[in-house]
Amino acid sequence: MLKVNRTVENEKVEISLEGELDTVTAPEFEAELREVISGATSLVLDLEKLEYISSAGLRVLLIAQKAMNQQGEMKVVHVNDSIMDIFEVTGFSEILTIE
């Protein structure tokens, strides 16, 4: 289960994720994200309530990061310890701007 809350203000997009971003929930989130960030110059992902992220979920973050590299900036905020471990193991901590 994944709950996606988003606020879009002009070209600034804020998305907070709650639950699990895995093989089951990633495709839907990917579609939503692609739509939301088109034309956005700022993307903030709040992962405070994200409990789990699988490689399929990481892939969506990578897509977002690459897209935002072209058109603006992306930040990941409130990363909890278990998600941070995954970011570090996979090297995502090096390509994401984590605050």
Place this chain on the structure above:
Amino acid sequence: MKKLRQHITFKSISGIVLLLLVFSVIISVIGNHGFTDALLNQYSDNAFHTARIAAVVVDGDRIDEYWESGGETEAYRSVWESLTRLCNSSGATFVYVIEPDRTDYAHIRFLFSTINQNSHYSLYDFGYLRETTNDEYRVKYRALYEGESDQELVVRDKGYIETDPHITAMIPLKNSGGEVVGILCVQQQLDILLQARNTYLRRVVIAFFSLALFVVIGQSLYLHRALLHPLKQISEEATRFSRENVMADKKLQDTVRSRDEIGQLAASIDHMEEQIDLYIDNITRVTAEKERIGAELSLATRIQTAMLPHVFPPFPDRKEFDIYASMNPAKEIGGDFYDFFLIDDDHLCLVVADVSGKGIPAALFMMASKIILQSCAMLDKSPAEILKKTNEAICSNNQEEMFVTVWVGIMEVSTGKITAANAGHEYPVLQKTPNGKFELIKDKHGFVIGGMPETEYTEYELQMEPGTKIFLYTDGVPEATDEGNNLFGVERMLKALNEATDQTPIEVLQTVRASVDSFVNDAEQFDDLTMLCVEYKGKGSD
């Protein structure tokens, strides 16, 4: 169906018959009333008419004379004969003249009493005294005598034990001074009325039974033809279709040929059959397709499995090391893989990798990654370089943003030294002393392969002593979940490994696998489970 038919017919017919019965009863009651009223009016008019004629015959001034005559004088006889003729010709039963006793009108005395010749009654004698039969007469006698009315009618049409139904018309007999001196009564039997009424009722009953019979037969036939027969056809067709699942040659609506609700039902059944037929075709096609895909998937799985080294021991003549590896995809086909191959006599390359996502896309990506990795490895003995080149190759053609985490290590067989690099993969586990504890090596991680072009990777060295083992795995192991959604975790994995410190690689994998299985129990697994274990035996061991 037989039972239903009887039921519907019975219900329908009994309803109509009941309605007819109610209708007949109402008609009888209304008709009876109308009849009785009309005839009674007619009868009473006749009776009063007769009474008025009689009043002309009996002279009110001579009443006393008649009383005194004792019924014997010529004058009395003459009046009596005139009254008798009137009685016979008018059709009245009795024509008589009475005088009630004036105190309470409880008794009457007959002055004249005549009877119709066709009647079976007998005459009252002159001066006969009798009790008034009921209060109605008494009240009416008084009314006539006291001048409250000049005609009264008593109707006794219900039938009485002592007399047949009759009416009695009564008018006062007056003398020339206008004084009431007697009452002239004309009694008329209601036999014709009764006869007519009985005939009427009999006809209503006959009409009721004829109609009921007609309804029973007509409705049965109609129900059979318009409802039951078509229903039976529809029912039989539905049964046939459910048994054979093949559309009939002739459409039901052509067989039933009705434009009412039954016809609509038939059309609906026809439509349903068409739809089910289409649906069956569809299902058959989809199932066939599914079977084909299933067959292809299982073939793909076999191809994928065959791509990985799966004959153990893989290098029977190399005694310096022992390798065992396994991959258990969660779905039919997965994105995990392991690999090992000798680059040259002294260099053994070990690879464990995990492609993002699962299923066929992951499997395709995994195949490409595996081949590119091996090609790069055969050209270069530096894991960092291998990863960098692989990354460039994959990034150049990766529109779907797939990536793969890779741990690659190259073991120098002669010394046990492993040079390794990690592209976003799980930490390796190393046993530093023979039969000693397994420990997680928190190595330096680079970014996943396929994520960003121009990623640099750093490599590091691990020294393996003879008799030690290295254990590599994908995240399917620590992220195996039980029914409560708890993760198996690295701690449990290390614990399982440390129960197997003295075991051979194949036994180590079996131990970890058993531990994961008992943790997971019946929960469905979403991730592939891939493990690789190498024991370094040292150059000198044989």
